[in-house]
Amino acid sequence: MVVADGQPKMVFLGFGKYARADKVYALEPIRGKDRGGGRRTLVWVEGIPEPIVASRTERTILMDIGQRAAIGTPLIDQALELAERVAADAEKAGPLVKRSILAEAGIDLDDLGRRARRLLEATARPPEPASLFDEAE
Secondary structure (H helix, E strand, O other): EEEOOOOOOOEEEEEEEEOOOOOEEEEEOOHHOOOOOOOOEEEEEEOOOOOEEEEOHHHHHHHOOOOHHHHOOOHHHHHHHHHHHHHHHHHHHHHHHHHHHHHHOOOOOHHHHHHHHHHHHHHHHOOOOOOOOOOOO
């Protein structure tokens, strides 16, 4: 991808890391216990032997390198951003605050955080490949 001045576009990976958009050739979501704390996506860049750990999701990186069609609709993007925020914010609250919110409002921040993380992990999986043949035939 090239911007108006003819220079390759730089894509922000988080924590001051950038890569040329035209050199990114693979993205892999980090899953499970390895994910979190600024570790969301492994980014493979041409000319660099090891992947770069990005603090941004593969979806946002894809959007920045001009691959919006590979991602989905804006509504889904907004829902996933909300899930990321819920997961991150739920982890920030201490046990005393969590107990107080649960007692006062009936909101279980631990449960909300877990559910948001599961949702994010499920959306990070690659889509099922399309079948070449219709099963109805």
